[in-house]
Amino acid sequence: MSDFLTIQGRVHHFDLRPGTARVPIVFVNSLGTDLRIWDRVIAALPAEWTVLTYDKSGHGLSQGGARTMEEFASDLAALMDANSLEGAMVCGVSVGGMIAQALAASRSDLVAGLVLCNTAHRIGTPESWEERIAALDTTGLEAMADGIIERWFSPTFRRDHPQATAGYRMMLARTPLAGYRAVCAAIRDADLTEATQRLTCPTLCVAGTDDRATPPDLVQALSQLIPTAGFTCYDNVGHLPCIEAPDRLARDIQTHMAALP
Template sequence: MMFATLNGATLHYRFRAGQGRAVVFLNSLGTDFRIWDAVIDQLPAETPVLCIDKRGHGLSDGNDITMPNLVGDVAALMDHTGLTSALVCGVSVGGLIAQGLATTRPDLVSGLVLCCTGAKIGDAAMWNTRISAVQTDGIGAMAPAILERWFSAQFRAEQPTALAIYRNMLARTTANGYAAVCATLRDTDSTAATRTITVPTHCIAGSADLSTPPDLVRALSALIQGATFEVIADCGHLPCIEAPKTVAQAINAVHKRIQ
């Protein structure tokens, strides 16, 4: 396991050294960086890869969770591992962190793949309800509804073992970490800053995503000059799990554009 104390927090990460431009993966609310494993398996073996458990998730610290700190953690870890001009791939809140990294540390980002995310996700009422529920009842009680948003009906029916594993991943997230990231999502609107992004960007939506529907992701792509957009049929909120080959193909395509 790899750990580093940076930006005021001890962070758990995985780094695979290699040759060429690195790919940095940023995960979603209630997950850790293992959600990217099947995508990474589809990339060339020599591609450098960096994954991080954001604050409040996985084995990373859960203190001082704000969007500036989540972005700053990625920047500090990229500086720590010597990475610049990477292709950054984020899903959900990871996509918001990726947008923030591109606008505050453009030296670190040469391309983006933004999955099931937006410049602003949800509204204050929705997030406040979610925060209250997790603080009162715990994540376990919320898990069935969250899994319905994460995965398509077909995946839930055909992959019961995988579904159980991802439910366990979700349930092991601390209530405080989950609630703090919900509050960060509630308070983040990157619309103005995201309009300034000029690096090659590809946006991916899932047709069965109940958390960030295709129209939200399409609106995000419209903010970014030259961004491309696709919808994966019969896919929920986590295409890195349901459609890893498609995500890897998108990464490889953007990778070629920025060589």
């Protein structure tokens, strides 16, 4: 059920599907997207699972204000606390995977396991993110959208699903500028290496062969940093497997969930 919660004086939009399963699952979005990117994954999961999705600060229907990765993780912790969710499987893609890592490091009681899709302990360089922010301030997201979409989706997906590609481009281009900029700055400033290498929860790292934003070798390096992590790579999939390969991701999540202690 779609609802709203005030966290640190800011309204956050979330959707909670209650269930009876022992372990809830929480999904965390990428830069420039909202909670709808998980719809097809959730549709392929067992109906008895409790599922939480939400729009992070400055995205979708959530007010902006978070500035650091720690603040984005704190927002999620407050949302989970308010909904009495603990010991959850937390699945994040791109910056959502960074938020999931930061949450697991700061609130291990909330996280029983992780699925880290197309992400890393550090993404890009400060210089590359400064360039992105400068372009954003100069031209806006609409002018940048085509180039970003080429990094999001594989050539096969863009060719075979032109309507979906156009739809997700609109989602990206309509992201509030201040919210997008704040997340860029948070990624620029985040180096989770020390905290992430101390994680001990069961973790699955997922990559895509056609991902130009977080290539497979970067995601594999993340998996090697976490002692409890496994790694898998999807052929002909780009940066958002939740959109390009939702059924496979759902199966992998279920397998990973079944292996939890």
